[in-house]
Amino acid sequence: MLIHTxxxxxxxxxxxxLPTVWCPGCGNGIIVKAFIRAVAALNLPQDQVxxxxxxxCSGRTPFVLDFNTIHTTHGRALAFATGIKLVRPELTVAVVxxxxxxxxIGGNHFIHACRRNIDLTAIIFNNMIYGQTGGQLAPxxxxxxxxxxxxxxxxxxxxxIVSLALGAGAGFVARSTVFDFDELSAILEQALAFxxxxxxxxxxxxxxxxxxYNSNDDPYDMLHGLKERTDPGEEKLPVGIFRNEPxxxxxxxxxxxxxxxxxxxxx
Amino acid sequence: MKTQQLMQGNEAxxxxxxxxxxxxxxxxPITPSSEIMEIMARELPRRGGIFLQAxxxxxxxxxxxxxxxxxxxxxxxxxxxxxxxxxxxxxxAAITETPCVIVDSQRWGPSTGQPTKAAQGDVMQAVWGTHGxxxxxxxxxxxxxxxxxxxVEAFNLAELYRVPVVLLLDEIxxxxxxxxxxxxxxxxxxxxxxxxxxxxxxxxxxxxxxIPIGYGVRFSxxxxxHDDWGFPVEGPPAxxxxxxxxxKVRSKVREIxxxxxxxxxxxxxxxxxYGIVSRPAESAVEALRSAGFKVGLLTLKTLWPFPxxxxxxxxGTVEYILVPELNLGQLAREVERAVGGRARVEHLGRVDxxxxxxxxxxxxxxxxxxxxx
Numbered sequence: 001m002l003i004h005t006x007x008x009x010x011x012x013x014x015x016x017x018l019p020t021v022w023c024p025g026c027g028n029g030i031i032v033k034a035f036i037r038a039v040a041a042l043n044l045p046q047d048q049v050x051x052x053x054x055x056x057c058s059g060r061t062p063f064v065l066d067f068n069t070i071h072t073t074h075g076r077a078l079a080f081a082t083g084i085k086l087v088r089p090e091l092t093v094a095v096v097x098x099x100x101x102x103x104x105i106g107g108n109h110f111i112h113a114c115r116r117n118i119d120l121t122a123i124i125f126n127n128m129i130y131g132q133t134g135g136q137l138a139p140x141x142x143x144x145x146x147x148x149x150x151x152x153x154x155x156x157x158x159x160x161i162v163s164l165a166l167g168a169g170a171g172f173v174a175r176s177t178v179f180d181f182d183e184l185s186a187i188l189e190q191a192l193a194f195x196x197x198x199x200x201x202x203x204x205x206x207x208x209x210x211x212x213y214n215s216n217d218d219p220y221d222m223l224h225g226l227k228e229r230t231d232p233g234e235e236k237l238p239v240g241i242f243r244n245e246p247x248x249x250x251x252x253x254x255x256x257x258x259x260x261x262x263x264x265x266x267x
Numbered sequence: 268m269k270t271q272q273l274m275q276g277n278e279a280x281x282x283x284x285x286x287x288x289x290x291x292x293x294x295x296p297i298t299p300s301s302e303i304m305e306i307m308a309r310e311l312p313r314r315g316g317i318f319l320q321a322x323x324x325x326x327x328x329x330x331x332x333x334x335x336x337x338x339x340x341x342x343x344x345x346x347x348x349x350x351x352x353x354x355x356x357x358x359x360a361a362i363t364e365t366p367c368v369i370v371d372s373q374r375w376g377p378s379t380g381q382p383t384k385a386a387q388g389d390v391m392q393a394v395w396g397t398h399g400x401x402x403x404x405x406x407x408x409x410x411x412x413x414x415x416x417x418x419v420e421a422f423n424l425a426e427l428y429r430v431p432v433v434l435l436l437d438e439i440x441x442x443x444x445x446x447x448x449x450x451x452x453x454x455x456x457x458x459x460x461x462x463x464x465x466x467x468x469x470x471x472x473x474x475x476x477x478i479p480i481g482y483g484v485r486f487s488x489x490x491x492x493h494d495d496w497g498f499p500v501e502g503p504p505a506x507x508x509x510x511x512x513x514x515k516v517r518s519k520v521r522e523i524x525x526x527x528x529x530x531x532x533x534x535x536x537x538x539x540x541y542g543i544v545s546r547p548a549e550s551a552v553e554a555l556r557s558a559g560f561k562v563g564l565l566t567l568k569t570l571w572p573f574p575x576x577x578x579x580x581x582x583g584t585v586e587y588i589l590v591p592e593l594n595l596g597q598l599a600r601e602v603e604r605a606v607g608g609r610a611r612v613e614h615l616g617r618v619d620x621x622x623x624x625x626x627x628x629x630x631x632x633x634x635x636x637x638x639x640x
Contacts, residue, residue, distance in 0.1 A: 047481065047483055047485065048481070050480060052333075062487065062489075063487060063489075065323040067485060068485055069479050069485075069487045069488070070333070070336060070480070070487075070488040070489075071487065071488065071490065072329065072333075072490065073329065073355055073356070073359050073490055076325060076329040076355075078332050079321065079322075079326035079327075079333070079334060080330065080332060080333035082321075082326070082333065083291065083293065083319070083328050083330035083331060083332065083334035083335075084334065084336060084480070085330065086317045087291060087317060087334045087338060087339045088337045088338070088481055091481050108326070109322060109325075109326055112284025112321075112322040123466070210436070254317070257312050257317055258312050261312050261313035262313060263314055263316070
């Protein structure tokens with residue numbers, strides 16, 4: 001069902017836990033809203049959805065969402081989610097992570113979840129900085145950008161999360177931004193419905209740290225900056241769906257194995 | 268007619284886990300624990316359980332905790348280097364009161380150390396390895412049948428107290444084979460994983476019985492200090508949480524204590540040991556008794572919470588205690604603290620990777636008693 005009104009969104013929120021801890025102008029709330037719209041569009045019952053978060057600004061997402069929610073340790077959200085999904089394959093499991101969470105400290109878990117092709121939806125809030133700890137360098141920070149740990153300008157090349165996911169074998173790989181709410185929620189809807197490991201990198205904004213250290217902390221300008229960075233064109237960062245190819249999914253293969261061995265297919 | 272079987276320590280651990288209803292295993296290969304993983308890889312899929320070879324030990328413990336919250340009885344097994352990596356997950360399991368079992372087959376360390384020779388060097392790590400005050404139960408075993416029993420016990424205590432339970436084995440116990448009577452179904456008590464009651468008023472998931480996710484009660488689980496529904500708190504409610512977590516184990520020391528006492532009633536000296544060292548210690552005590560020394564033996568199977576009461580209640584005749592360990596003095600300090608000066612406590616450590624011999628233990632006891640007399 002397509003939802004529009006505040007009341008329809010509130011049904012999926014723990015409104016008593018609002019406001020969020022996020023700063024004014026932060027793009028993360030847009031991702032949460034797009035996620036709710038995608039869940040509603042798929043008519044997923046709240047009891048059948050699990051939201052697993054890591055540590056960082058994005059990790060605070062589970063507290064405001066009225067699903068089964070688990071806020072885990074830094075970088076390990078996918079590993080926790082793997083355990084949950086294996087035991088209860090009938091549940092829809094979404095994993096919200098930051099860029100540092102997913103491809104720095106959690107990089108190993110990320111590539112192995114891609115390889116294993118387990119039916120989880122990884123939503124990566126990429127603000128290109130460590131926001132919650134005060135604005136340090138991330139593995140996604142672009143060259144030359146200033147953070148509290150790259151005060152003279154970043155000299156490290158960043159990860160391209162989409163390429164990383166494609167290379168590691170994820171079945172569904174997409175990138176979107178908080179600038180384009182409709183595109184983002186449509187992609188999240190497809191990712192949640194995809195049977196296999198799906199990765200959605202969402203470029204989001206951190207005016208408080210990234211903006212402030214890089215001479216533009218106006219939330220509106222930063223949102224527009226995302227649009228400009230991702231506009232179609234040779235030099236621009238492409239957005240959209242890069243791969244959507246179902247291949248045998250891990251929990252399904254496991255179920256087939258246990259059935260073949262007479263184990264009944266369920267723990 | 269009971270069936271006898273030649274069984275390896277690691278095999279007994281794996282079959283003990285299955286006996287206890289373990290239906291989820293995640294792990295990463297490491298000697299000397301790998302046979303546990305290999306058996307689970309073979310047995311779990313055909314029993315309808317889940318086996319996962321994870322990308323590392325951090326993923327293993329994390330998947331175990333996720334599986335437990337999804338309703339599984341979950342375990343992992345490792346050795347020192349992997350146990351070090353699991354500490355962050357053990358802390359998460361402690362604060363979220365997740366029932367789970369972690370087996371650490373100890374090997375000589377630190378670091379890669381001597382792969383693979385035995386040690387008892389991880390005792391204090393098992394107790395204090397993760398940061399912050401926290402509850403944990405640490406068990407050991409001293410022969411192959413006991414490995415089976417203590418693995419079942421580990422699952423039971425994890426369910427009863429909602430804590431991570433660490434079972435400390437060692438390279439010798441893991442790899443040695445003994446002819447044992449395998450417990451028959453129903454012979455050992457197995458505490459089942461709780462499921463939420465259908466209908467009725469939802470009960471808070473923290474502070475009471477364990478409730479898995481996805482059965483119709485929606486709540487939050489977090490490693491942050493939290494209230495009874497799993498939402499973050501600070502200050503006094505965080506203090507209340509931590510005190511409750513630690514007290515739920517600390518206040519049940521007697522209920523959790525597993526131990527065996529031999530010849531203590533008239534003993535002038537006692538050997539206090541745990542794990543594989545209890546084997547040569549038992550031989551040493553028998554030899555000393557035959558030679559006329561009044562020596563008793565106390566074998567601890569629960570190392571934590573430390574059973575202070577056993578030492579307060581030792582017969583007044585005991586004036587000397589020897590604590591032989593395959594380390595440079597870990598549990599001996601707890602013994603010394605609990606004894607509180609009522610007897611002289613000595614440590615005997617062997618750290619070349621081999622087991623203490625009965626002669627080494629008996630020799631030290633006899634020497635100390637004779638020096639005293």
